[in-house]
Structures are given as structure tokens and as C-alpha cells.
Amino acid sequence: SQQGEEDPQALSIQEGENATMNCSYKTSINNLQWYRQNSGRGLVHLILIRSNEREKHSGRLRVTLDTSKKSSSLLITASRAADTASYFCATGNTGGFKTIFGAGTRLFVKA
């Protein structure tokens, strides 16, 4: 079974609005990562948050991590049409190098 599960499956917003995506996972982690995928292309790494961190920012991205609830959220502020893509959270097996991806959230930003 997949380690991470994103919610919602799809999200449609207007340009300028904020978009929030959530991710839940099942086992202990050393870090959690978020990736973006434009249609039919490879994934691009966005941000990594370590298990001892609670919040991290990168440009218009804000990620939070709650290890007690085994959940994370990705907030994209002031969204743009170019943010239209699928977003995935990913976690690694403890002490290993096997990165598992969730099912993803499809974000549509309307101009």
C-alpha cells in the first residue's frame, strides 16, 4: 500500500487564491517531501521537511508537518495558472532509500 495519501484528489481555484493540499502517511519517517508533476513529464522536487521540523517556507510554498498525526500540508499562496499540475507527497522507509509517493492532488488554477 502507498505510504502517503493526499487530500483532496483534485482542487480547482482562481488565480490569486491560496491552495492547500494535505498528506497523511502511515509509518515513521526521517523526512517528507513534496513534488510537482506537469502533465506527462517527470516530477520536480519542491521542498523537504525533516521529522524534527514543524514548518518550512520556500517562496510561495509553505509546508507543515505534524508527526503525532502523521500528516503534512502544502500551501501555495497567490496561485498562478502556471501552478496547474499534480502535487505529490513522498516519504522514505526508515533508514532506507525507498521513496514512496502518494496518489497526488491535481490542482487547476483558472486564469
Next chain:
Amino acid sequence: KAGVTQTPRYLIKTRGQQVTLSCSPISGHRSVSWYQQTPGQGLQFLFEYFSETQRNKGNFPGRFSGRQFSNSRSEMNVSTLELGDSALYLCASREPGPYNSPLHFGNGTRLTVT
């Protein structure tokens, strides 16, 4: 630095045939992972190689195999193709560092089995 390169970009095969996909990682990256992406199953981990050794394996049948060469380039092979093998196959190389460092993906090989 050049990114991760996957060849070919598109491939059409017939059931029962076999296929080999190629991946060249970013220079200096010694770990290469392979994923299968389909609309129904999402991104599924196939295997990961490091220094020519398979270090992790996903839950795929033995028809799926891979290898890594001394220059870190990797290939994956699928034998006796089935219709369900139609997918986008993604390769990723990992930055040197502790476990679960960020992955850098190629743009994938789109395999269609008819």
C-alpha cells in the same frame, strides 16, 4: 549539469515482446530509482540501484528487472509484455547524502503495449 536523461521517450510494443529502457543519471549521482506511473495505480516503486547493486525492490513480478553499470547509467527490462504494462516509466537519481534525499526525475518513457 545535465539532468536525468531517459531514452527512448516513446515506445510501442506488442504483447509478448520485451523492452529495455535506459536512464542516465545526473553526473555524480550513484543512486538510480525506477517508478511505474499509471492512472489507476499512481506512482509505484520498481527498484533502486546503488553502485551496481539493487538496494531496494518493489512488489513487481520477475518480468521486471534492472541493472546499473559502473558509470551509474541504468537500464530496466520488461519481458513478456502485457497490456497492463502500458505506463509512463520514470527514472530518478538521488543526490548524494543521507537516506531519502531528494530525487531528480527524467521525463520518462511512455510505453504502450498493444
